[in-house]
Amino acid sequence: MSQTITIDPVTRLEGHGKITIHLNEQGQVSDAHFHVTQVRGFERFSEGRPFYEMPSLMARICGICPVSHLIASAKACEAIMSVRIPHAAAQLRRMLNLAQMVQSHALSFFHLSSPDLLLGLDSDPAKRHIFGVAAGYPELGRAGIGLRRFGQHIIELLGNKRIHPGWVVPGGVTEPLAPAKRDEILSLLPEAYANIQLALDAYKKTFASFRSEADVFANFPSLFLSLVHEDDSIELTDGTLKLIDAKGSVVEEGITAHRFTEVIGEAVEPYSYTKFAYYKPLGYPDGSYRVGPLARLNIVKSMGTPRAEKELAEFKQIADGPVQSSFYYHHARLVEILYGIEKIEQILSDPLILDKHVRATAGVNRLEGAGIAEAPRGTLMHNYKVDENGLIVWANLVIATGQNNNAMNRGVLQAARHYIKDGKFTEGILNRVEAVVRTFDPCLSCSSHAFGQMPLQITLMASTGEVLDTVTRS
């Protein structure tokens, strides 16, 4: 009399996924999976295209983090061209990436997770959304919309379009920054600072009531990976990769993009269209690791901006060594928003930021190239091979969600085991299992996205056909 609970679709997620929870004959959770149910084929259908088309084509993988794909792809192309992009272009792309970090983190925290955090995991599902937050907490609802708008507005000012700007190209960017646009970005900063302060205060105040969730929301030791600057400060656009273990000791560092596939492998599980990345020397699944805001704050030693530096110091107090519970992705995300705003301000004071040299040109000087950037949800790698004419002959992408895939699956199982006893569960319990996935902010568009046509109704049925329990979510 074993049963399966299906949550389909997982809502308030960027893209759709399903969760299945398997119960044994005693009604105890025996296994659980997070399924990503769409695959799109960019790695294959990009073959034959000219490499310089890749950034704008690959951006269409994801409308939430197109900037990360633009940047990782452009960097892979620049490796093929063997060029170093002009300083101003590098700084402008860094600013674009930070703007995206702010808007995407705001989306994850406010639009997707704040209904759980502010209204409650057991609150009425019909009102558990951003509009419910805006009704109950008008200031915070507006702060979230405002922070997302801040990031999107900067992307539009730089790239002339909020989503899929064509401005990032192999070799740099197409247009320098105009002084009027710089001034407009500067004018947006005070409101953004005020909004993130509101959010940090609200999160810290509300966290006390989520301690028991923090204990079981993917709370286990693991490896962590992210880009870092050479002085071990945070770095989202350049730098090299560093991998630490659960105690915080360095496993590998200084991993450059072209060495990425030497150390990182990808496994397939039959239940997901998203692969499972792992650190090759430890094999799969032992070499599984986490990426994203939690990994980044666990790895870096400083933020390089004053207010985020203070927040990092406070974050490091949470645990002795790396913070293990994925619940703290939320906290780390807010610290990174603050960092993003501060860093944008810093970059705008660069005396060369208005420089007109923003694009390097070259043809094919190498037949293979790889590029890495930190997407909001974690490390993103593009790797291309071209022929002598610059046409793509092979492409491989390793996306953040694949690198968190093992941890998301373990986390779903951990929470399901903790909350579901004797085959009994409530809507609020299933929402907790979904909320574990939300902490990771997986972007299922990047690999896929599922689409649930399955009903809201979850039925536990005995093999005799007897209905044991039903939960309706509408």
Added chain:
Amino acid sequence: MSKLTLATVWLDGCSGCHMSFLDLDERLLALAELVDIVYSPIVDRKDYPDHVDIALVEGAVASVDDEKKIHKIRAHTKTLVAMGDCAVAGNVPSMRNPIGPKAILDRAFIENTTSQPQIPCIVVPKLLPIVRPIHEFVKVDVFLPGCPPSADTFHAALTALVTGTPLDVPALTRFGA
């Protein structure tokens, strides 16, 4: 009069159209005064409601799940809007059409894999041989092209649909915008 209901749905797209919808920013709050968003990736309802006044559908039809879903949406929706170039014309998702699903899956899960190569088959839906735009499956009432259509386009289009005033799409957006 009760409020109109709005659904937003994701098929095989990149979510960029949904993000552009969210780019309504503060105008979202005003929109929520006029319509109830009853089904969407940003709300918690799991099933498609029996009656929806306006549905914005992003993405092309690429898997058996997408196909089932678009028929269900059509059956329960008054005004179905194909949102963005993928929904309108196939766009990027249909670039796999000359290659076919087998080669796509082989590349991702067999060739570009270092452990346990296999084609996923549990719970995940089968891919259709050809990715096609929505109107090849069901009747579409409004085509809103763009990759993605801008937030201003959404604002103007939704205002027209909600108030029942004429909607001049070519004045707002175009394919590839």
